[in-house]
Amino acid sequence: MVTKEEIERIVREVVDEKFVKSIDVDDKGNVTVTLAKDTPDIDNVLIKLHSEIGKLEGVGLITINRERETQEGGENVQLTKEIILEKLKEVIDPEIGIDVVNLGLIYELDVRPDNTVYVKMTMTTPGCPLTMWILRAVEDKILEIPGVKDAEIELTFDPPWNPDMISPEYKKKLGLY
Structure with missing residues (x-):
C-alpha cells in the first residue's frame, strides 16, 4: 500500500510546500490532499498531482481539495x-x-x-x-x-x-x- 511519505514526496515535487494544507492517506490507500485557495497555476497543479499520485502502486481514490471561503449571508437560502x-x-x-x-x-x-x-x-x-x-x-x-x-x-x-x-x-x- 502507498505510504504518506510517498505522497508527500510527490506533492513536494509538484507544488511549493507553503501551499499544502494537509495530506492524508487512509488504510485503503485513499489519498486526500488539501491545497491553499491561493495556490498558483491551480489547474495544472491539480492535473499533475492527480497524474503523478495515480502512478504510485497501492493508491485508491485520489481527492484533491482546495481551501474555500465560507459564503456569507446564505444561512436562510433554500437550496434546490x-x-x-x-x-x-x-x-x-x-x-x-x-x-x-x-x-x-x-x-x-x-x-x-x-x-x-x-x-x-x-x-x-x-x-x-x-x-x-x-x-x-x-x-x-x-x-x-x-x-x-x-x-x-x-x-x-x-x-x-x-x-x-x-x-x-x-x-x-x-x-x-
Whole structure:
C-alpha cells in the first residue's frame, strides 16, 4: 500500500510546500490532499498531482481539495436542485461547446440537510484531457451559490456517456434529430 511519505514526496515535487494544507492517506490507500485557495497555476497543479499520485502502486481514490471561503449571508437560502442545475449550465465543455447539464454529464444531484451538494457526473470519454478542469469548474460554480456549505463531486463512467444523453433541445441544435 502507498505510504504518506510517498505522497508527500510527490506533492513536494509538484507544488511549493507553503501551499499544502494537509495530506492524508487512509488504510485503503485513499489519498486526500488539501491545497491553499491561493495556490498558483491551480489547474495544472491539480492535473499533475492527480497524474503523478495515480502512478504510485497501492493508491485508491485520489481527492484533491482546495481551501474555500465560507459564503456569507446564505444561512436562510433554500437550496434546490433547480437552482444548482441552472448554475451548472454555466460550465461549458470547451471541446464541445455545450454545458454539462444539457450535455447529460450530470447523473445525480442531491442537496443534503447540511447544505452540502453531492453531484455524480461523468465525462464524454474516460480519457478526456479536461476532466480535472471540468470537475473543478463544477465544484467552483456550486460553491458560488449562497448557502452552499460544501460540494462533493463523484466521477463515474457507469453508465458510459453517449450522445443520447444530450438534452432534446441541444440534439435539435446539433442536428442529431
